[in-house]
Amino acid sequence: MSKENSQSLNKGSFLWRFSKKFQFAAENVIPDPLVFCLILTIIVFFAGAIFTDTGVIGMLNSWFNGIWSQIAFAFQMSFMVVTCSVTAKSKQVKKLLRSMARLVSTPTAAIILLMVFGYVSSFLNWAFGTIVTPILAMELTKNIKRLHFPMLVAAGYSTMCLGQCLGPSASVYALLAGSDHFLVDKIGVLTQNITTYNSMNVIIWFIVALGTIILTIKAEPPVNEIVEFDGTNTDDLEIEEIEKSSSIKTFADKMNGSRIIMYLIGIAGVINIVYTIIQKGFLGSLSLNFVIFIFLTANFILYATPEKFVKSYRDNLSLATDVMIQFPFYGGISGMMIDSGLGQIIVGGFTSIATAHTLPVFSYLSASLLNLFIPSQGGQFIVQGEIITDAALKLNANLPHVINAFVYGDEATNLLQPLYVIPALSVVGMKLKDVWGYMAFIWLFWFIATILGLLIVPLFV
Template sequence: MSTATHRSASSERGLARTAQALARWTEKWFPDAYIFALGGVVIIALAALVNGSSAQSVVDAFGNGFWDLTAFTLQMSMVVLTGYVVATSPPVARLISRLARVPQSAATAVSFVALLSMSVSVLNWGLSIVFGGLLARAIARRTDLRVDYRALGAAAFMGLGAVWALGLSSSAAQLQATAASLPPALLEITGVLDFGKTIFTWQSMLTCLILIALTTVIAHFSAPTGDAIRTAKDLGVDLDDQPEPAAQRERPGEWLEYSAILPVLLGLLTAGWLVSQFASKPFLSVISSLNAYLLVFLVLGLVLHRTPRNFLQAVTKAVPATAGILVQFPLYASMAAILTKAEGAGGVTLSEHLAGFFTDIGSGGAFAVVIAVYTMILGIFVPSGGGKWLVEAPYVMQSATDVDMNLGWTVQIYNVAEALPNLINPFFMLPLLAVLKLRARDLVGFTFLQFIFHLPVVLLLVWLLGMTFSFEPPVIPEPAAP
């Protein structure tokens, strides 16, 4: 073994030891994310009682608020489902096969996967995580290129670990742009914030570009080389992706199930509706509409799979990935209701107390950094961008108003910091791990390295760019006529 190869192998082993120790600790001590959600409800309920709220007001807020986010829960589940369906369609599979032939070295392959994963996540994080996993597998199947499969897998996760919340499927930005999905208590504080005030600000887009560049460079230079490389074969992973045999039509009544006629007609109908929306409404209001976004992706998945039968088979495979959202979001709704509705001593809610706390410690220009650090820490225990925003937003946005921090940028402070815990907590790795056939401990070493670099950069960006904004009072929409 040459000196250079020995040095790279030794360095990789040192990083791997640290990474594996962290992964073993998280796998041993971190329970399922649902346990954190259950515990969060109990802790907030107890905190409300300590704050002076009556037991009756706490249980009423819990029960009455449990289904407040039904529409948003379905919407977030559909983000995952539509992304999965589009990523597994035949045209995307052919695209992935062609892209897999582009990289010409191991390090370039890893950084290439990271770059594409992040680029796709700007459109849809659910699409990104499946697309990245399939691309990693396609590159790993190449016989002319020896690449570390763990590094490829970690790179495939970078869309969700770096910039997803700065893109179009950002849960917080989508929620703030959709009045019907906002809890009334939050709507009264923030009003509606379309994408022009959040993800489409130049500060947000610059942050996104910086993080994409940073992540790509780290992925490139941290890719194992020489004897340190562990391929999929070394890890015991079978890369043979044999397509399922096409189902055969058995009855005349099944004809339309195996025909492309209805998907094409529905695609044309959706395209016509989209043209009408852009012709009659402001561009940002259409782009910011979560319902429009999901409609387009759902029908796109149907068209790309060509027949209703193929589409439904893809949906069946995608549904399990939505389970965590379906059972956790009602608990987040209850947390938000207890925070904002269970009044304590003097008629002050727990949310108002927290708002005062963050206002006090966040004065003097430190607000952006304080909120970013708090969001990151909370995200380790509540790994859900949309659900956590509903818990955090009432007091964070009230604090932002109190210290004259721009509300749109406050959403983006949350968004850029919210992605950081994904690099540590493997909850959202689960769909990717199923595609890669790996364990979280195989990837955490590489994602933790990204976290070490991302944290100071994120804190610096939210502080410096926050100073370029001015405060804009919220515009509260008029209630709809009965």
């Protein structure tokens, strides 16, 4: 073995060694997600009280009102996480993932498969993509050696974030395509061929997506630092036990094990889905509730009996714990930032120094910063949308590019903001500190690549 190869085995690739620099922050600086949320609450409270005219009592009132403004949305998001997780962990989906994992036999091929699959699944729904990619990562590491599982989980999660930048279900793209959004009097209806699928957005997306795959492949750890998945998953066994142990004798037992009830509800759901798509079109149908309903309907068919259906939801409810607890607090942060004008100050500070050419970059930077405090694309756009739109109209900038930049900024810092990765970590029994360093490493690449793309690509399209 050559000296160069020996050093590679002992130290890993250059990109691997660089990625490890972020692990110090992950292990020693970044707290648990709830603590992170509460610290941000305190920072925004004092910033609003000091730098605006709102005052202490005003900030407290805004915080209180903001908490309760997000209760319905918190349940909606939590229900989506649980429902998509139930789908992703069904026997049928797991069997499909196991079959897919057997299609590849090398670490490089495994990474490509995982990330391409992650991009495609994220187009369907971000919550489904978040849950299903770590499950596929588990299956891959069972079959292929020398796969660093924490890096796979981080890379798989990144596909969910980036997928929203080109997916039809992204909140802002779906919002602006409607006829009743709050900026319609200024900019009219912006269909998704204008916002989501314009040339600049497509080009930047493919550059960043391909670059992230290459980055993950090249960040090769030394053999002695590889962490493989060694857990076991008993979900299928538990469901099989239900099937074997259930002794159906009474009328109630027959109802609990009835396939007819489940299939009737499932068929009704399918009819409703088809009818809605015929009436509104596929893209026009993709509201958050409609997407949740698609997965809920699938679960009636996948789990076949009420007993297995309820058990699966009960087993997956814990995945929504952090979302359910933290979303109201982020609602409180959002309330303080909106009512005090602090969010407008932050965004306005960026856009005030922009030109028509650089406005997308400043839209990206301001969205990246604001997303740390308001990790909801729709909620963040309420704060930022009118400001960047007015700036684009005033400077005669390309508005779709400015909106694209906002979405990239919002999604990029989801790699730093820990809220949405928690369900994925719960599925595989990992902690935030195990993957945050790799997520931050990917974020840095995105930061550089996206800013360069926003500055250079519009010159040629």
